[in-house]
Amino acid sequence: MLFKNIGTQLLKILEDNVDKENRQWLFSKIEGIVESESTKDLYLTYSLVPAKIKSEKDLSLLLDDKELKDYLEVQHANLQQIGRIYLLYKVLEAKEEFFKAKVANIIEVADKGELETFLKFLVLLPHPENYKVQAVEALRTNISTVFDAIALNNPYPALYFNEQQWNQMYLKAAFMQQNLNEIVQVEKRGNKELARIISDYAHERWAASREIDPCFWRPVGNFMNDKLLKDMKRLFASENMAERKAAALCCYHSNSSEAKAMLEGYSELVKGIESGNITWGNIKE
Structure with a gap:
């Protein structure tokens, strides 16, 4: 209990x-x-x-x-x-x-x-x-x-x-x-199937020129594959700072060495995460 x-x-x-x-x-x-x-x-x-x-x-x-x-x-x-x-x-x-x-x-x-x-x-x-x-x-x-x-x-x-x-x-x-x-325990309950669906849904939204809540990406960090790594690359290139922060959070907390390597060149975002100034709770601020 x-x-x-x-x-x-x-x-x-x-x-x-x-x-x-x-x-x-x-x-x-x-x-x-x-x-x-x-x-x-x-x-x-x-x-x-x-x-x-x-x-x-x-x-x-x-x-x-x-x-x-x-x-x-x-x-x-x-x-x-x-x-x-x-x-x-x-x-x-x-x-x-x-x-x-x-x-x-x-x-x-x-x-x-x-x-x-x-x-x-x-x-x-x-x-x-x-x-x-x-x-x-x-x-x-x-x-x-x-x-x-x-x-x-x-x-x-x-x-x-x-x-x-x-x-x-x-x-x-x-x-x-x-x-x-x-939603409670989003990272803990993340899973490979959910990460796949999130990526597929994002591609549908992008194809229709529609926005995606940056927090939607939160469960994907530990399930990176080639497609999701490309998604992270796209988020890092976004003009929307919240999307860049989302990519940084996903890669920083990922168990993928390839995802962590993508943080090179984004030292300010990494510093923000390590200092606690960038979190999922405030990335839209």
């Missing part, structure tokens, strides 16, 4: 932010759902959480686990989302075999906001790998906020998607012109 003591830490957030009466409402609902094994009450309570779990103040995140705190902050977690995930966490903790399929079915019955919460925080549930089918299904959506919930700032795909699923997500994010720097 990526984070530890998740249930305890979610409970602390609720205790720090929700009044006793409304906390008790949620606790009693969880107890009733577990005892009665009521699927209907689970879905109803999941929908009703925002009516009860709310606060006039900004969300207070006083957690011992810095990684969990950072994750909740980067996902802009709100109190209603914390309440909903706590509900799912507790029913699964109590009776996982019974509630596993019911929780998975939320993707079928939830509205857009409820679905986004489920996808954003899947990784916090017990045995999150049980919901990979639902996570992959979400990639098919045409609703950008639903797609973003699973694809951006979310460790789930890097942890659980296979190569084909990962590639599908990365390419769709590029086609939708999302911020590719918000």
Whole structure:
């Protein structure tokens, strides 16, 4: 599991932010759902959480686990989302075999906001790998906020998607012109097939005189072949500084001696990378 003591830490957030009466409402609902094994009450309570779990103040995140705190902050977690995930966490903790399929079915019955919460925080549930089918299904959506919930700032795909699923997500994010720097573990999940597709797609865009997001090249560094080396040469020759920086980053971090050799003559770019002034996060600046 990526984070530890998740249930305890979610409970602390609720205790720090929700009044006793409304906390008790949620606790009693969880107890009733577990005892009665009521699927209907689970879905109803999941929908009703925002009516009860709310606060006039900004969300207070006083957690011992810095990684969990950072994750909740980067996902802009709100109190209603914390309440909903706590509900799912507790029913699964109590009776996982019974509630596993019911929780998975939320993707079928939830509205857009409820679905986004489920996808954003899947990784916090017990045995999150049980919901990979639902996570992959979400990639098919045409609703950008639903797609973003699973694809951006979310460790789930890097942890659980296979190569084909990962590639599908990365390419769709590029086609939708999302911020590719918000995809977690891009270099780690790079692969030969994805590098091939990136090159092919770039050639199609170039043939049509269309621009390519320089960050699109990020996964190719360790999969250089003759075609990709020619692509790097083209990027280095570009009038667009962001494309030259992208080529430098790909070659600098590559395991290919031929790619590293291409950095000769671009000492300023190399210095920028080594000093931390050129990163994938700022190449467009």
